[in-house]
Amino acid sequence: MKIDTSEISSVIQREVEGFGETLEVAQVGTVVEVGDGIARVYGLSEAMAGEMLQFETTLEDGSAGEPVLGQVMNLESDIVGAVLFGDGEGVSEGSTVRTTGDLLSVPVGEGVLGRVVDALGRPIDGKGPITSHETAKVDIIAPGIAARQPVTQPMQFGVKAVDAMIPVGRGQRELIIGDRKTGKTAVAIDAIINQKGTHATDEPVYCFYVAVGQKDSTVASVVASLEANGAMEYTTVISAAASAPAPMQYVAPYAGTSMAEHFMWKGKHALVVYDDLSKQAVAYRQLSLLLRRPPGREAYPGDVFYLHSRLLERATKLSDDNGGGSLTALPIIETQEGDVSAYIPTNVISITDGQIYLEPELFFAGVRPAINVGISVSRVGGNAQIKAMKQVAGSLRLDLAAYRELEAFAQLGTDLDAATTRQLTRGERMVELLKQPQYSPVDVIDQVIQIFAGGQGFLDDLEPTEVQPFATAMNTYFAESGKHVRDELEEKKALDDDLKAKLKEALQAFKDQWKSPDDA
Template identity: 45%
Template structure:
């Protein structure tokens, strides 16, 4: 790393607070540039002018191991910030700056990746057509997700948002898809719990965990989202393979940036968030794409998470991220408390890719199920006020209850595609209509125990008849 020492590339600290500094004295600077204060490294994130038209540089300080104070000289590097990446990043735990916390590989620095590198252009991309199998039957059948898509997970606290992402990671076992999980602002105990669940299920060898716990400062929580995004982009471009990125969650990432922005004494906007918060998240999620075969054919699929309050999807950060992503999975607290897990609201959930990223067999079986579930909600409301119900209404209610019961799924138990197709085909069988709703889960557990080669060869009707 080359350091340029002259009067044009040096300045002094104007203000200092919680790792956020304002610098003055630079004649020119650029966003993403590195600088040094004694033995501490920093990153430029904002440029503006004061009343005297002097350039004020807003920057973030890392590894605050040495005491600094206002007025200390700052020397800028003529380099952009980079992180060291390579194959050793797979199956490792990293911090917000890409340093290794725990790894089972020999650390061999192979590449330097610029944090502020340009996102893939429109010409280098292609339409999303490959399905991303999450292992959750209600998602794969009703709201299909493709490789290269940005699908938002939105819902209240404790509604199963993280569980959907973890199940999607577990379902990629023995598949050519590398996963990056970034818990932003989460409790350390929750992060350890997620990591142990991956280790127990032997899924940690294809997952990179980038930790930014709640105990860390807002600087590390803010930069961790970009470090993880560039890590998944590195897998997509260098290894030319599909990657999966889960950001849990962006609402805490926005709060961290709001704290940094207010410490820089910049004017706040709506809900005290800065006006450029939309650009912050769009710059983070625009790297998710499906590359054309000319550029390797890799892909990066993003699952950003947003936590709502009392199911309010019209909040500032929520509406911003919804406009950036290609669809959203809305998790309803009412469905979750009523026992429907995952509690996905079919009416509010949508995917803008549609059935283009869905297997043809799944299209045939799940074509009308979303409409039936939407009609079930209306029929439930109608049946509360009707004294006598017609035969057709009773039949649709019974069929809807059975379908809803079949879509229930426990955490940490992803279902493979052949079993999903078999379960969906059971909904059209006459034998299932005669079963009580309370016995559906017992039938499904018996169906899961049947080997997959039997399900592929033997029709689902015969298998279910034997199980009953």
């Protein structure tokens, strides 16, 4: 019997052409070892570094479960080391693994605002799926020098001590460092709440709070505070809690940065808080040791500096050619017994553009925020301040420095001359003025008026306990009777001789009619 080969070949050709439309090419490997969020896979000879993998899972009854995502971390001669983004309970020795050809991406855009998500951008707030259809790569190379411009635009915290003496600009990286329970998160949350004012202007700041290794209850409390202060509508919370696997804690800061960068590249402004990076470094150390990478100092891997530098270098003020958007980073680092010279703190200090150091002694003495202005610094400095603040804050720093020197001397109990006594009085009042309760940011114009009043001696004859009530009443006065002077200051954003005279006159008028709580 003669077979018509031409007909068979045409049938095969048609089948192949039809099959090609739905053909998916994926390399398949096998798990040879799994445990502690790490899997070693054989057979993925063409896998890329950082590529996403799909691990097939098996349930207890033997049926197939939901696949678990993983990422390639180690490329060895015949084995691939991967981390699992999930509990990996259904992954066992012999499980099938597929390459995806993609790098890790997360959803970005307006759809993530107001939501609480995990490190992969999946919602964990019970409000349904994320509506965003855009995604962005999680780990990208930071913009080059030519794509940037100097930082000159203020990022107002609403915290008097920060905006006056440690000014932060849009596009800056300012480290918040201190022992546990000294108010580090409080300063960052105040900065987020203060951006509420910008959402009434043309240039809103979109905020991203990344919680790494925090308790779920702590994250819930932060979300509740943001909602109570009306800040959640422009904020996204990315949580990789203490109970989350180490790979999730490692990747969460990069995911938050990608979500923030989306707005930066659209010419908008974003603020991202990493709370905290010392826990991310611990998670990365755990992964590295399990992947059998050589340990270095304090058992951290050799690339732990690169872990943070490639993250924080993505914060910048883009050039006007690139839209002029900005990404401001506030990394938080926890110290042990105030040791800022430890490995991870010194690494991050060398990457950032300054630090806000919070001191336990000040915190427990009731000076809150407990900012030590001697060690704290902003390497952008006055460039990130409005002119009026620059004019009044110079004398403030000098007053506080002189006060600290004299305070130690005065404790010896020696007789003090009139000039020294005046300096001590002024310094004590200024320390009281800079105290500020949480969740109560102060507008920068009101800050300038308060600090100007302190610098001109309007607080010197008040009792220390009267300073805060006086400052609060002064804000109310300049919102009502003295509004014309405040409006002029807001318009000029600088103090000339004429405006200084008007301010002094208004302050004197206010002080003459002000009654202290003791007099009332």
